[in-house]
Amino acid sequence: MRLLTKFGIAASAALLMLASAAHADSLENIKKAGKVRIAVAMGIPQYSYVDENLKPTGSDVETAKLIAKDLGVDLDLIEITNAARVPTIQTGKADILVSALGITEERKKAVDYTVPYATLSIIVIAPKEIEIKSYADLAGKRIGVTRATTNDMDITKNAPGAQIVRFEDDATLITAAVTGQLDIISSQSAVLGGINAKRAGKEPLEVKFTQAETNLGIALPKGEKPLQDWLNTWVKTNFDNGTLREVFRKYQHRELPDDLTSR
Numbered sequence: 001m002r003l004l005t006k007f008g009i010a011a012s013a014a015l016l017m018l019a020s021a022a023h024a025d026s027l028e029n030i031k032k033a034g035k036v037r038i039a040v041a042m043g044i045p046q047y048s049y050v051d052e053n054l055k056p057t058g059s060d061v062e063t064a065k066l067i068a069k070d071l072g073v074d075l076d077l078i079e080i081t082n083a084a085r086v087p088t089i090q091t092g093k094a095d096i097l098v099s100a101l102g103i104t105e106e107r108k109k110a111v112d113y114t115v116p117y118a119t120l121s122i123i124v125i126a127p128k129e130i131e132i133k134s135y136a137d138l139a140g141k142r143i144g145v146t147r148a149t150t151n152d153m154d155i156t157k158n159a160p161g162a163q164i165v166r167f168e169d170d171a172t173l174i175t176a177a178v179t180g181q182l183d184i185i186s187s188q189s190a191v192l193g194g195i196n197a198k199r200a201g202k203e204p205l206e207v208k209f210t211q212a213e214t215n216l217g218i219a220l221p222k223g224e225k226p227l228q229d230w231l232n233t234w235v236k237t238n239f240d241n242g243t244l245r246e247v248f249r250k251y252q253h254r255e256l257p258d259d260l261t262s263r
Helices: 001-023 025-034 059-071 084-090 151-158 170-178 189-198 225-240 243-252
Strands: 035-041 074-080 120-125 140-146 163-168 182-190 206-216
Touching: 001 120, 001 163, 025 035, 025 225, 035 059, 059 074, 059 120, 059 182, 059 243, 074 084, 120 151, 120 189, 120 243, 140 170, 151 163, 151 182, 151 206, 163 170, 170 182, 170 189, 182 189, 225 243
Parallel strands: 035 074, 140 163, 140 182
Antiparallel strands: 120 182, 120 206
């Protein structure tokens, strides 16, 4: 019995050591590996998309490149879908996520965030002839959203009478709107521009009402405080010195609010 007890204690201690090693400091591991895995959902106009040379670009892609550069490591850009953003971090398939992810209390249960680094306006858009002024006007109407986005959560909560049609990414949502599969969409201003650019010869869609101005955070696994602290310092430094403002302005053609990192 004593031998078994001693063995049990030793085994338990070994398991604790293994668990501790498994949850080693991500920041330290990134620097040792010489590489940071940053997940980005492609197909989000202006934030992350493929340019005419078939290369990833956009404000989030450029932000990811800057993070890797300042960490002094190579960038492993992991291209995912919108719906895979939080699961990619939870399952350890990426070290961090820079992908227009709105900061919400629900998501905070699954991942940790940095201070806000950018913003996104979520809006309801439709043809001019469709009368929509509020969530109540969506009752009984079909409205398209990108799955697992802030838009999806907001419409689900505030327009329970709407018939919600969910798409896996912004690219397929845009295609649905351009091809006439649906007329009403909850998305963001960059997506509106992408839709109207492809509706050649058709009346452009317009903003019916603004749902919210969402703060975006860089997401990382729960409990990785050294990495979170490094990223928070990085965001604040590059916001104050104008780098993040310039990147956002270049792709979004608008300004970030002055109090962004203190929100």
